[in-house]
Amino acid sequence: MAPPRLDLSLYLVTDSSLLPLGRSLADHVRASIKGGVTIVQLREKTLGTAAFIKLGKEIHAITKELGVPLLINDRVDVAKVVGCEGVHIGWDDIDYESARSLLGPDAIIGLSVSNHDQLVLALKANPTYLGLGPVYATTTKPDAGALLGDLGVCSLLEKVPEHIPTVAIGGINLVNLQSMFLKIGLQDPRTRSRKPKLLDGIAIVSAIITSMEPEKTCREFKGLISSSRAESTWDRSVAKLIPLLLPSLQRVRTCPPLIHHITNHVSSSLSANVTLAVGASPIMSDNPAEFQDLAALNNGIVALVLNMGTFSDESPFMLALDAHGLMNPVVFDPVGCGATTARRKFAEAIMYTGCCNVIKGNEGEILSIAGEKVVMRGVDGAGQDGGKHRERELAEICSKLAKNEGRPDFDPCKKPKLTRR
Numbered sequence: 164m165a166p167p168r169l170d171l172s173l174y175l176v177t178d179s180s181l182l183p184l185g186r187s188l189a190d191h192v193r194a195s196i197k198g199g200v201t202i203v204q205l206r207e208k209t210l211g212t213a214a215f216i217k218l219g220k221e222i223h224a225i226t227k228e229l230g231v232p233l234l235i236n237d238r239v240d241v242a243k244v245v246g247c248e249g250v251h252i253g254w255d256d257i258d259y260e261s262a263r264s265l266l267g268p269d270a271i272i273g274l275s276v277s278n279h280d281q282l283v284l285a286l287k288a289n290p291t292y293l294g295l296g297p298v299y300a301t302t303t304k305p306d307a308g309a310l311l312g313d314l315g316v317c318s319l320l321e322k323v324p325e326h327i328p329t330v331a332i333g334g335i336n337l338v339n340l341q342s343m344f345l346k347i348g349l350q351d352p353r354t355r356s357r358k359p360k361l362l363d364g365i366a367i368v369s370a371i372i373t374s375m376e377p378e379k380t381c382r383e384f385k386g387l388i389s390s391s392r393a394e395s396t397w398d399r400s401v402a403k404l405i406p407l408l409l410p411s412l413q414r415v416r417t418c419p420p421l422i423h424h425i426t427n428h429v430s431s432s433l434s435a436n437v438t439l440a441v442g443a444s445p446i447m448s449d450n451p452a453e454f455q456d457l458a459a460l461n462n463g464i465v466a467l468v469l470n471m472g473t474f475s476d477e478s479p480f481m482l483a484l485d486a487h488g489l490m491n492p493v494v495f496d497p498v499g500c501g502a503t504t505a506r507r508k509f510a511e512a513i514m515y516t517g518c519c520n521v522i523k524g525n526e527g528e529i530l531s532i533a534g535e536k537v538v539m540r541g542v543d544g545a546g547q548d549g550g551k552h553r554e555r556e557l558a559e560i561c562s563k564l565a566k567n568e569g570r571p572d573f574d575p576c577k578k579p580k581l582t583r584r
């Protein structure tokens with residue numbers, strides 16, 4: 164019988180030092196698998212060989228019983244004695260060929276990739292899967308490479324052949340996952356040959372290991388994974404969309420984000436009140452002196468909203484994007500874009516940063532930002548093409564813009580000089 168297909172969708176990487184006080188790793192792993200974890204890696208950096216083997220055997224008994232593979236981080240010798248399904252290795256560890264010859268052709272062997280040079284070497288080895296990271300800032304691995312950000316992962320994915328699955332790792336949590344999926348996308352196993360290549364899963368340490376309720380946390384991760392894989396929501400009725408949105412709204416209540424608004428004076432108080440009404444915390448500021456602080460408040464659970472309705476000078480917007488860097492989700496509202504050349508140029512400059520996760524606008528604004536010639540009276544330019552563009556087409560244009568697709572001159576490595584924290 165063929166071995167079961169490797170399911171990397173929710174990949175737990177352990178670190179016992181981060182467990183809540185009094186919790187055992189064995190109970191945590193069991194609960195996480197019950198919540199939906201599909202593969203486990205035992206990554207215990209401080210254990211000596213004997214203790215690593217002992218823990219490995221204990222955890223393997225659980226993963227075997229629950230039917231998910233167990234990999235060992237770095238140590239092929241430990242994996243061999245434990246008799247588990249494989250290893251994950253990096254560039255300071257045993258080389259891939261030696262690991263393969265020690266573990267045999269059926270072992271799962273994952274390789275870390277942090278940049279294009281490593282990707283070239285990794286592809287020559289043809290490993291079972293690739294771990295791409297760090298996507299975002301993480302304190303779990305102090306020696307992790309430079310942050311890739313969403314666009315860095317996308318640019319690596321472009322060069323990964325279809326048959327090698329990938330997971331993203333580093334700083335992924337329940338707050339940033341949805342926006343990460345919007346930018347990078349998650350493979351649906353039923354449509355494997357889809358272009359461009361998307362991720363096959365996410366690998367998580369702290370967001371699961373530090374959880375007081377790992378089963379619930381993993382269910383929440385699974386919910387986001389399933390909704391990301393759900394077929395295009397544009398064919399769904401509103402009634403079907405609401406259950407997909409509810410978990411996001413609930414998360415805003417349980418883990419309220421700080422929303423930094425740079426907005427126009429017409430909508431300022433309305434924006435603040437709507438932010439409060441959904442359970443998030445607004446702060447309205449266009450003073451660059453406080454941008455760095457704002458971007459890091461609230462344990463980094465922060466988003467930035469840029470509304471260019473009554474813009475005059477582009478520098479506060481650019482400084483805010485620089486402060487929030489590639490870390491925090493950004494919503495851009497290109498109000499009245501298309502009405503004047505100055506607005507078009509301003510919106511273009513914002514888009515060139517590659518930082519906008521969500522573009523919110525009416526039909527005229529979106530078409531204008533996508534480079535189409537539109538005639539706008541004022542900010543109420545919707546429907547100016549007689550409804551030629553349906554919602555779905557506009558949404559596809561938005562999604563492409565947010566990924567900076569269709570901009571041949573856009574190079575995420577060159578533009579802009581944003582802080583990678």
Ligand SMILES: Cc1ncc(COP(=O)(O)OP(=O)(O)O)c(N)n1
Pocket residue numbers: 174176204206236237251252253254256273274275276293294295296304330332366
């Ligand atoms: C799934 C996954 N991806 C990447 C890593 C990092 O591995 P490595 O580069 O060997 O670094 P350490 O984990 O040893 O610090 C990983 N462990 N898992």
Ligand SMILES: Cc1nc(C(=O)O)sc1CCOP(=O)(O)O
Pocket residue numbers: 176275276277294295296297298300301302303304307308332333334335366367368369370
């Ligand atoms: C183990 C590991 N490898 C990384 C890489 O970039 O290769 S980042 C990382 C730590 C991920 O931990 P957390 O989910 O707590 O951020």
